[in-house]
Amino acid sequence: MTILSAQGVDPELVRLRDSIDNFDAALIHLLAERFRCTQRVGELKARKGMPASDPDREARQVTRLRKLAVDAKLDPDFAEKFLAFVVKEVIRHHQTIAMNADLNNDTERKD
Amino acid sequence: MTILSAQGVDPELVRLRDSIDNFDAALIHLLAERFRCTQRVGELKARKGMPASDPDREARQVTRLRKLAVDAKLDPDFAEKFLAFVVKEVIRHHQTIAMNADLNNDTERKD
Numbered sequence: 001m002t003i004l005s006a007q008g009v010d011p012e013l014v015r016l017r018d019s020i021d022n023f024d025a026a027l028i029h030l031l032a033e034r035f036r037c038t039q040r041v042g043e044l045k046a047r048k049g050m051p052a053s054d055p056d057r058e059a060r061q062v063t064r065l066r067k068l069a070v071d072a073k074l075d076p077d078f079a080e081k082f083l084a085f086v087v088k089e090v091i092r093h094h095q096t097i098a099m100n101a102d103l104n105n106d107t108e109r110k111d
Numbered sequence: 112m113t114i115l116s117a118q119g120v121d122p123e124l125v126r127l128r129d130s131i132d133n134f135d136a137a138l139i140h141l142l143a144e145r146f147r148c149t150q151r152v153g154e155l156k157a158r159k160g161m162p163a164s165d166p167d168r169e170a171r172q173v174t175r176l177r178k179l180a181v182d183a184k185l186d187p188d189f190a191e192k193f194l195a196f197v198v199k200e201v202i203r204h205h206q207t208i209a210m211n212a213d214l215n216n217d218t219e220r221k222d
Contacts, residue, residue, distance in 0.1 A: 010155065012155055025179055031138070032185035035185060037127050037130050038131065044123055045124075068135075074142060074143035
């Protein structure tokens, strides 16, 4: 027989979900901090006219994260997909920053 | 003038990338731990014949993560996309676990 909590949910499931919720909160805060860094990278690249995307850097990141994933017993293909998912968002941010920088320059030239 | 490192990379960019690499290592390890939990959830669900997906739970997670994202100054739409990305992978794992459990049951019945 399965013992259920007051809400009718298996207590082992409740415990696991509580842990998952804690990991998710940590992940969200780490992602927020990562985007603060990439925001600064984007501003730096826009200021110096560097391209938003950097394929060499991304290739190094993929290799490193796949290795870290294997060590942590995480599917390295998932780790690679995760990085691609985050980098896609970062590049979108960088392009927005670069576009805004261009608009500001145009405005400055017109003034 | 921009001062460049020995490898010709802007030192501010190097510092920011070092931080990003540290955040990525932390993210990979947290994701690994999260998947260890969801793996156990999958096994539990398969054992008890519960469905792999749980839309009510997912809706509560979305609401919570969007709020956490706003507090952490992260785009809540990105947080929601991130959760969907992870949950998609988790459901794929759960279905594999359930399928393997079915195969084992079939084998047991045949023996």
